[in-house]
Amino acid sequence: MKEMIVIILTAVFVNNYVLQQFLGICPFLGVSKKIGPATGMSAAVVFVMILATAVTWPIQTFILEPAGMGYMQTVVFILLIASVVQLVEITLKRYMPSLHSALGVYLPLITTNCAVLAVCISNIDTGFTFLEAIFNALGSGLGFFLAMILFAGIRSRIEECDPPESFKGLPITLVSAAILSLSFFGFAGVIENLFA
Amino acid sequence: MRNQYVKYVAVLGTICLVMSLMLALINSVTKPVIEATEAAMADAARTEVLPEADGFTLIDVELPEDSLVTEVYEADNGAGYVFMITGDGYGGRDTLKISCGIDAEGNIVDTKVLSHKETAGLGTKIMEEEFAGQFRGLPYDELEDVDRISGATISSNHFIDEIRSAFEAYEIVNK
Amino acid sequence: MGNKIKVFTNGIIRENPVLVLILGTCPVLATSTQVSSAVGMGAAATAVLLCSNIFISLLRKVIPDKVRIPCYIVLIASFVTIVQMLLNAYAYSIYDALGIFLPLIVVNCIILGRAEMFASKNTVVDSALDALGMGLGFTMALFVMASIREAFGSGTWMGMPLPVLADNPVAIMTMAPGGFFVFGCLIAFVNKFGKYKPRKKSFECESCPSATFCTMVGFGDCQERPKEEA
Structure with missing residues (x-):
């Protein structure tokens, strides 16, 4: 269990997908203006990351690799992710309309979110077991969640400040993202020694 | 209506098939090269120490x-x-x-x-x-x-x- | 002829995918720590973009509208895999430096975006020129950003040590915060001195990778979708 907690905490704080690894920057900049959409989008990302890992890991391990078709990874994964997202959307719409109205709108945005494909590929590359892969997906998703929520809070302040003309809009947003990313450096080395 | 679906599946299926064949072909060419480079690099890394x-x-x-x-x-x-x-x-x-x-x-x-x-x-x-x-x-x-x-x-x-x-x-x- | 030149230069300056359209931010931030990996990334993405634009333009009359996105994704993913295999076999150092961002070219917004916005509507020659222009624009932006980050962060340029800077490297420039910071400053620079209309809005729908099939395009800001009609 300790191992799993370390995997989650590392993914959330040390290797934060958005702030340390530059994955999922588009939604991070696009949907973080207000806290509501930011929460919905992040929840959908967590959900899809776990589901996509649960589908892609067995397929890579039990079908592609034994068949010597490891090179089809990228093609198969992206198609699987797209299908999973579609299926989830249809299922939610049909059976859980309330959840669908909360998350559904963000689902189509996630198909081409690089963080989802990245978590599937890096789970394979790191050589995680199935359980570790699922926990890593959960941690990566939660890391995305944390970054989004923190940044949504920061952005509501940015909106009120008055930067130089040329820095208005995206540039000042990126500069504040730099500072937020810097603050995450404080976590490096902490997780490893937490349980030592 | 049904004809249209047949067409959708046919087009998508053909594209998938053709691209898979192409990938398999290129893989068969590059695989020995990749293995040789990786082996040579691993050997070089050991020789270095x-x-x-x-x-x-x-x-x-x-x-x-x-x-x-x-x-x-x-x-x-x-x-x-x-x-x-x-x-x-x-x-x-x-x-x-x-x-x-x-x-x-x-x-x-x-x-x-x-x-x-x-x-x-x-x-x-x-x-x-x-x-x-x-x-x-x-x-x-x-x-x-x-x-x-x-x-x-x-x-x-x-x-x-x-x-x-x-x-x-x-x-x-x-x- | 003038028209063709315009198609080509469009992507380099007026609609530079990185600095003006703000597309493909993830690889730009991640692979710009060294000039060599940035150029490798630019070249790999350009190759994929060129192939996908040519093929999608060739097949634009064959691919039915309803299944176009899956078709594009399969084509793009295949070209990415081909580039991946070739780099692994013949240019291992670039393959190693790009790491996970090589397969992630599949979800690079520039490629799907150009397929949807340009290649699906234009002739093969125009699409190829558009791909080359956009690819060059992407590579140039990456090159500029990597030059700044490598020069200040490691004190080198293309691996060559620079005077003064080599003795005083600002390591933070090669790390994540430096990436965000330099990118922010570059966009501010373009806003300030760019001849073309600066981007006032922070982030627009067309720069989103999912714009092609997002139900909220045009409503802006990824807000809740207006209630569907009954």
């Missing part, structure tokens, strides 16, 4: 469960052993991978960081001559006297832990 060896053989060693050593290579001409070690770094669990060559007398020939996630400018000093140079010619009993890098003590300690693991594995293979 044990230049006197003329070739390497992977040997099977009973290592204790907590050993950080992942692979042990024996030099074909008896020049020594090369240990592949993976352990924790400052940047996370199992992120610091190094190789270490130990000669027949039990002294380190050289070490090399293969991959890491250390903090640039601080932890990355483990790769600089001032720190890494200390290990050249080092016997096991002097390992604890190595100077840690100020400001990167944790990275230094992880590095030394991995070298210790290599020495421990050396004791086992050299029995």
Whole structure:
């Protein structure tokens, strides 16, 4: 269990997908203006990351690799992710309309979110077991969640400040993202020694 | 209506099939090249830490469960052993991978960081001559006297832990 | 002829995918720590973009509208895999430096975006020129950004040590915060001195990778979708 907690905490704080690894920057900049959409989008990302890992890991391990078709990874994964997202959307719409109205709108945005494909590929590359892969997906998703929520809070302040003309809009947003990313450096080395 | 669906499936299916065939074809061309390059690179990485060896053989060693050593290579001409070690770094669990060559007398020939996630400018000093140079010619009993890098003590300690693991594995293979 | 030149230069300056359209931010931030890996990334993405634009333009009359996105994704993913295999075999150092961002070219917004916005509507020659222009624009932006980050962060340029800077590297520039910071400053620079209309709005729908099939395009800001009609 300790191992799993370390995997989650590392993914959330040390290797934060958005702030340390530059994955999922588009939604991070696009949907973080207000806290509501930011929460919905992040929840959908967590959900899809776990589901996509649960589908892609067995397929890579039990079908592609034994068949010597490891090179089809990228093609198969992206198609699987797209299908999973579609299926989830249809299922939610049909059976859980309330959840669908909360998350559904963000689902189509996630198909081409690089963080989802990245978590599937890096789970394979790191050589995680199935359980570790699922926990890593959960941690990566939660890391995305944390970054989004923190940044949504920061952005509501940015909106009120008055930067130089040329820095208005995206540039000042990126500069504040730099500072937020810097603050995450404080976590490096902490997780490893937490349980030592 | 039905005709349209048939067309959709047919077009998508054909594209998938053609592209898969193309990938299989290119894979068959590049696969031997990739394997050859990877083997050559791995061999070069081992030669770098044990230049006197003329070739390497992977040997099977009973290592204790907590050993950080992942692979042990024996030099074909008896020049020594090369240990592949993976352990924790400052940047996370199992992120610091190094190789270490130990000669027949039990002294380190050289070490090399293969991959890491250390903090640039601080932890990355483990790769600089001032720190890494200390290990050249080092016997096991002097390992604890190595100077840690100020400001990167944790990275230094992880590095030394991995070298210790290599020495421990050396004791086992050299029995 | 003038028209063709315009198609080509469009992507380099006026609609530079990185600095003006703000597309493909992830690889730009991640691979710009060194000039060599940035150029490798630019070249790999350009190759994929060129192939996908040519093929999608060739097949634009064959691919039915309803299944176009899956078709594009399969084509793009295949070209990415081909580039991946070739780099692994013949240019291992670039393959190693790009790491996970090589397969992630599949979800690079520039490629799907150009397929949808340009290649699906234009002739093969125009699409190829558009791909080359966009690819060059992407590579140039990456090159500029990597030059700044490598020069200040490691004190080198293409691996060559620079005077003064080599003795005083600002390591933070090669790390994550430096990426965000330099990118922010570059966009501010373009806003300030660019001849073309600066982008006032922070982030627009067309720069989103999912714009092609997002139900909220045009409503802006990824807000809740207006209630569907019954």
